[in-house]
Amino acid sequence: MGNQEVYLEVHDVSHRFSSTHTLFEHVNFTAEPGQMTALCGPSGSGKSTLLSIIAGWEIPLTGRIELCNISTVGWVFQNPYGVARRSVLDHVVFPLLAQGKTRKDAQAQAYDVLQRFSLEEVAERQFSDLSGGEAQRLMLARAVCVHPDLLLVDEPTAQLDMSTAHSVNSVLRELSGQGMVVIIATHDADTRNACDCVINLADFLPHEDEDE
Numbered sequence: 001m002g003n004q005e006v007y008l009e010v011h012d013v014s015h016r017f018s019s020t021h022t023l024f025e026h027v028n029f030t031a032e033p034g035q036m037t038a039l040c041g042p043s044g045s046g047k048s049t050l051l052s053i054i055a056g057w058e059i060p061l062t063g064r065i066e067l068c069n070i071s072t073v074g075w076v077f078q079n080p081y082g083v084a085r086r087s088v089l090d091h092v093v094f095p096l097l098a099q100g101k102t103r104k105d106a107q108a109q110a111y112d113v114l115q116r117f118s119l120e121e122v123a124e125r126q127f128s129d130l131s132g133g134e135a136q137r138l139m140l141a142r143a144v145c146v147h148p149d150l151l152l153v154d155e156p157t158a159q160l161d162m163s164t165a166h167s168v169n170s171v172l173r174e175l176s177g178q179g180m181v182v183i184i185a186t187h188d189a190d191t192r193n194a195c196d197c198v199i200n201l202a203d204f205l206p207h208e209d210e211d212e
Ligand SMILES: Nc1ncnc2c1ncn2[C@@H]1O[C@H](COP(=O)(O)OP(=O)(O)OP(=O)(O)O)[C@@H](O)[C@H]1O
Pocket: 017, 018, 019, 020, 023, 041, 042, 043, 044, 045, 046, 047, 048, 049, 050, 185
């Protein structure tokens, strides 16, 4: 049927910045479509850094990332950013227009995604008027609307109440089930429980004698 193998492999990755000690070392894992992976660990343990390494924005000190048949990557940052005067709808419509969709199709698809993140009622509201949690969910909606092969998410539920967080975790689960590789940096136990695989960076601390 011509099914292509799709996966992400983290091979023996270690990292430190010039101003930090070694954050983690010998990190190894594989992630596939349909599988949701949580990156956990205390604040400052390097969760966002590992996401940046996976995205290719940061070069690891050692090791490498292998992306097999992954061509599109969606990234949702910890702090929501958007265009202050643009509507919620526009934020989701624009990436679809950039993909070549007609305005009509883009708008229909955008409404559908907004609904999944319970944002349909604020579709016409401008970004600057959103609550922190709404803005956070909009960033997720914008990232997933174009169906990236790999979705990297930094703390998706940090600004959400328990029930909204639970619903966001379910949508992420559903998306991963539809063939996305999903990696989530999180402190949230509910998000962690929704994942198939948990990488705890506390388990990858350097051995003391190796880190001066
Ligand atoms: N570009 C950088 N240059 C130097 N140090 C950095 C850089 N980015 C992050 N750090 C440092 O690396 C460490 C890990 O940061 P990172 O943001 O990856 O941690 P985190 O586990 O995601 O934390 P949190 O849970 O608080 O978001 C921190 O001590 C941070 O100050």
